[in-house]
Amino acid sequence: MKASILIIEDDRDMCDMLSVALGRRGFSAVAYQSGMSGLAAIDSGQPDVILVDINLPDINGMEVCQRVSADTPDLPVVVMTAFGNMDMAIEAIRAGAYDFITKPVDMDMLALALDRAVQYRMLHKQLTVLSRAAETAPNLDCMIGESQVMRELFQRLTKIADTGISVLITGESGAGKEVAARALHNLSRRKQQPFVAINCSTLTETLLESELFGHVKGAFTDACSDRKGLFQEADGGTLFLDEIADFPLSLQPKLLRVIEERRVRPIGTNSEYPFDVRILAATNRDIEAAVAAGEFREDLFYRLNVITAQVPPLRERGADRLLLAARFISDCSARQGKQVTGIDKAAAKKILNYSWPGNVRELRNAMEHAVALADHQLITPEDLPEKITSQHHLLESVYHPADLVSLEEMTNRYINYILGVTEGNQSLAAQILEIDRKTLYRRLNKSS
Numbered sequence: 083m084k085a086s087i088l089i090i091e092d093d094r095d096m097c098d099m100l101s102v103a104l105g106r107r108g109f110s111a112v113a114y115q116s117g118m119s120g121l122a123a124i125d126s127g128q129p130d131v132i133l134v135d136i137n138l139p140d141i142n143g144m145e146v147c148q149r150v151s152a153d154t155p156d157l158p159v160v161v162m163t164a165f166g167n168m169d170m171a172i173e174a175i176r177a178g179a180y181d182f183i184t185k186p187v188d189m190d191m192l193a194l195a196l197d198r199a200v201q202y203r204m205l206h207k208q209l210t211v212l213s214r215a216a217e218t219a220p221n222l223d224c225m226i227g228e229s230q231v232m233r234e235l236f237q238r239l240t241k242i243a244d245t246g247i248s249v250l251i252t253g254e255s256g257a258g259k260e261v262a263a264r265a266l267h268n269l270s271r272r273k274q275q276p277f278v279a280i281n282c283s284t285l286t287e288t289l290l291e292s293e294l295f296g297h298v299k300g301a302f303t304d305a306c307s308d309r310k311g312l313f314q315e316a317d318g319g320t321l322f323l324d325e326i327a328d329f330p331l332s333l334q335p336k337l338l339r340v341i342e343e344r345r346v347r348p349i350g351t352n353s354e355y356p357f358d359v360r361i362l363a364a365t366n367r368d369i370e371a372a373v374a375a376g377e378f379r380e381d382l383f384y385r386l387n388v389i390t391a392q393v394p395p396l397r398e399r400g401a402d403r404l405l406l407a408a409r410f411i412s413d414c415s416a417r418q419g420k421q422v423t424g425i426d427k428a429a430a431k432k433i434l435n436y437s438w439p440g441n442v443r444e445l446r447n448a449m450e451h452a453v454a455l456a457d458h459q460l461i462t463p464e465d466l467p468e469k470i471t472s473q474h475h476l477l478e479s480v481y482h483p484a485d486l487v488s489l490e491e492m493t494n495r496y497i498n499y500i501l502g503v504t505e506g507n508q509s510l511a512a513q514i515l516e517i518d519r520k521t522l523y524r525r526l527n528k529s530s
């Protein structure tokens with residue numbers, strides 16, 4: 083599909099020259115000789131970019147910029163100004179122009195500017211599709227996700243939620259293992275009962291033992307009163323053992339016995355109390371390696387790992403990054419009393435291209451940071467933590483300013499980029515690119 087350029091230029095010879103030269107470079111161009119006629123043709127022509135001269139017989143190029151950015155803000159305008167007239171160029175950018183080019187026009191530079199503008203337009207369309215998707219995302223409880231990997235996880239969690247069996251939730255730090263555990267609880271018949279979570283890696287062995295199993299007054303030096311353990315606190319509900327791979331080896335036999343017998347004996351007493359608790363455990367470590375190394379008991383591992391649910395890292399969730407970012411921005415904005423409503427295109431690119439080693443937690447913190455710094459409605463790259471903006475960008479593998487490639491090549495690169503973002507999902511890629519699937523298959527076959 084050729085990118086279409088709507089030229090507004092009063093000099094007829096210049097119009098013809100531009101139309102022919104752009105046609106040769108793979109664009110489709112139509113020209114109008116006045117600002118008003120050009121503006122009137124936007125609706126019917128559906129151009130990808132407007133190329134406008136500053137001096138026109140009726141309204142000038144600056145006004146064209148203002149009107150386009152007010153009516154169709156996603157339609158980029160490239161302005162042509164006389165050489166040396168930098169003030170005018172700056173003013174045009176202020177009026178909403180996407181870029182400018184000086185006259186006499188260097189066709190290579192113009193083609194480059196138009197390619198960039200087309201790319202901007204494509205990205206904007208992609209964002210529109212994504213924000214529409216955000217409204218209808220198939221969330222599970224509080225878990226947001228649209229990507230194939232998250233849909234598969236949601237299906238698995240939904241299937242096992244009400245079975246009562248023990249689930250081992252695996253995944254990198256910050257990926258959402260606790261959110262998955264809460265979803266399992268909230269989707270089960272235990273949802274009205276307590277959900278109790280404990281992090282097994284942060285407490286000393288003695289404290290962990292007393293937290294989990296409880297104690298009676300005088301059981302040890304600091305035991306000034308009776309204290310119910312978490313198994314009893316969670317009675318009827320769910321107990322979530324986070325960072326289970328760090329559970330002390332010496333306490334593991336006791337934990338196994340309690341889980342198997344469904345009875346707990348607080349420290350310092352001979353009385354046992356029955357409980358009815360569903361056990362969920364999570365780890366970001368390779369627990370099987372810990373079993374192999376003798377650091378984790380095999381029998382306890384099998385008891386906890388009746389079924390596994392793996393939470394994928396954020397970098398494998400394609401466009402979910404933007405869905406999550408949008409949600410966090412709206413939450414943070416409300417909390418901080420700000421009017422930030424979204425992300426601009428440049429910041430969205432950064433979010434898509436960063437690898438998010440700290441997963442969803444890192445994304446949430448980054449959005450909190452960005453909302454705090456933003457002094458406009460949309461978050462810009464400057465508002466994001468530097469780590470995110472300085473990482474190598476995938477989109478730069480699509481477009482290098484020094485790279486004079488054909489539109490055909492650029493289109494192929496962009497299609498591959500979008501396929502990367504959609505994790506190879508061709509239907510979603512076709513939807514984002516706004517081409518039908520057959521056209522996408524044809525292009526992929528042609529370029530392979």
Ligand SMILES: Nc1ncnc2c1ncn2[C@@H]1O[C@H](COP(=O)(O)OP(=O)(O)OP(=O)(O)O)[C@@H](O)[C@H]1O
Nearest residue numbers: 224225226254255256257258259260261366442443
């Ligand atoms: N799919 C999701 N949708 C919305 N919020 C999410 C999602 N996944 C994670 N979060 C949010 O990200 C943060 C980290 O999630 P969570 O604590 O569940 O991660 P974790 O994998 O348990 O981390 P850790 O390994 O450090 O225990 C939380 O604020 C959580 O609410």
